[in-house]
Amino acid sequence: MRILVTGGLGVNGCWVTRDLLEMGHEPVVFDARPDFTLLRDVMGEFAFVEGDVASLERLDAACAEHRIERVCHLAAVYPDAADADPARGFAVNALATVYVLEAARRAGADRVVFTSSIGALSPMTDEHLEPEMRPVDETFPAYPTGSVYGAAKAASELMGIQYKRLYGIGFAALRFAAIYGLGKGAERHGSHNVIWTEMIENAIAGRPTVVPRGGDQRLDLTYARDVARSVVLACTAERFESSVFHIGSGRTYTLNDFADGVRAAIPGAEIEVGPGLDPRGLGPRGYYALDISRARRELGYEPLYDPEKAARDWAEWTERLELRRE
Ligand SMILES: NC(=O)c1ccc[n+]([C@@H]2O[C@H](COP(=O)([O-])OP(=O)(O)OC[C@H]3O[C@@H](n4cnc5c(N)ncnc54)[C@H](O)[C@@H]3O)[C@@H](O)[C@H]2O)c1
Structure with missing residues (x-):
């Protein structure tokens, strides 16, 4: 199939592009930023x-030019950028979703996969936080009041459902939990989102990592390659009933668990993590886990990476893509 992948050069999109190529599909990458670092090895394909x-x-x-049959929509700006310029944040993260749906409809495409976020959820309630951490499923209310990013994600989900109702276009919104992956950096993704990424990158580069507190905090952390697989499954599955899916790792990891995984994968990794909760300084409501039963049942999604396996994979790709190690 000819599949438009918006944001197809990014942290998650690059793996969507790569997976589609491997499956024999024809991805057409649509991105505002022509930086091919993460797809260097498949340039020209x-x-x-x-x-x-x-x-x-x-x-x-x-x-029209590429006779697109399906769309995976991953282009977006992150919460800090959307809050800094709400009009532009809403234009890119919400209005553009309507444009993607409209362009898909006009081109005769039959499905759009939208990458949403836990940001679309209402403020989290106590039973889903430490110490209980009951996984959050898709019945949890989605009336986000905490960010322009969340408001735009919720608006996008609702408009996808309208295009499905009005025109019969297949639609799936995938709400991701926290993600770590190659290429994630403070500049585009926000400094509090990159502590896991930095732990792995430092270990590969032989630099120490010190996280002063938060080693006992549990969090649902998903590797970008699992995230990408969920997008590809939603794009290529024969059929599914639901419009919204929670995508995560299917469990939680403490920051200490994560550090242990990195140490096991990269011998000599120097990592020091202080005790307690809230390593990111976001407050207790920033950490919970998603119930992924619906995605397992309807899409056949199964997370394949734990932190150790992810860190090994990461080190391999750092070599393969000749990424800088200083
Ligand atoms: N990474 C996470 O923790 C996380 C969590 C929840 C949801 N998501 C969602 O997953 C999707 C992908 O995130 P990511 O981490 O891969 O992001 P990313 O920033 O690595 O990639 C996004 C890509 O979109 C492109 N882009 C941005 N604005 C654009 C525009 N106006 N037009 C065209 N292209 C544009 C960027 O150049 C980039 O290559 C996004 O929708 C994001 O909101 C990510």
Whole structure:
């Protein structure tokens, strides 16, 4: 199939592009930032369109030119950027989703997969936090009041459901828990989102990592390659009933568990983690786990990576892509 992958050069999108290529599909990557670092080894094997998803004309042209059959929509800006410029944040993270749906409809595409977030959920309630940590399923209310990012994700989900109702376009919104993956950095993704990434990158580069507190905090942490597989499954599955799916690791890891995994994968890793909760300083409501039963049942999604396996994979790809190690 010819599949438009918006944000297909990013931390998760690069694996979607790669997985689709491996399956014999034809991904057409649509991204505003022509940085091919994470797909260096497969350059020339996919079509690339440089463009802004907030332009319906550009999306229309890409879908028509490449006769797009399905869309995986991963282009977005992160919460700090969306809060800093709410109009632009909403344009890229919500209005552009409507444009993606509209361009897909006009091109005759039959399915759009949207990458949502736990940011779309209402403020979290106590039974889902430490110490109980009951996994959150899709029946949890989604009336987000905490960020422009969350409001835009919820609006996008609702508009996908409207396109499904009005035009019969297949639609899946995948709500991701916290993600770690190659290429994630403070500049684009926010400094509090990258502590796990930094732990692995430091270990590979032979640098020490010190996290002053939070070693006992549990969190649902998913490796980008598992995230990407969920996107590809939603894009290629024969059929599914639901419109919204929770995607996570299927369990929780403490920061200490995570550090142990990195030490096992990368001998000599120097990691020091202080005790207690809340390593990111976000307050207790920032840490919970998703119930992924629906994605398991309807999409056949199963997470394959724990921190140790992910860190090994990460080190291998750092070599393979000749990424800088200083
Ligand atoms: N990483 C996480 O922890 C996390 C958690 C929940 C949801 N998500 C969602 O997953 C999706 C992918 O996230 P990611 O971590 O891979 O992000 P990323 O920033 O690594 O990749 C996003 C890509 O989109 C591109 N992009 C940004 N604005 C664009 C625009 N206006 N037009 C065209 N391209 C544009 C960027 O250049 C980038 O390559 C996003 O929808 C994000 O909101 C991520």
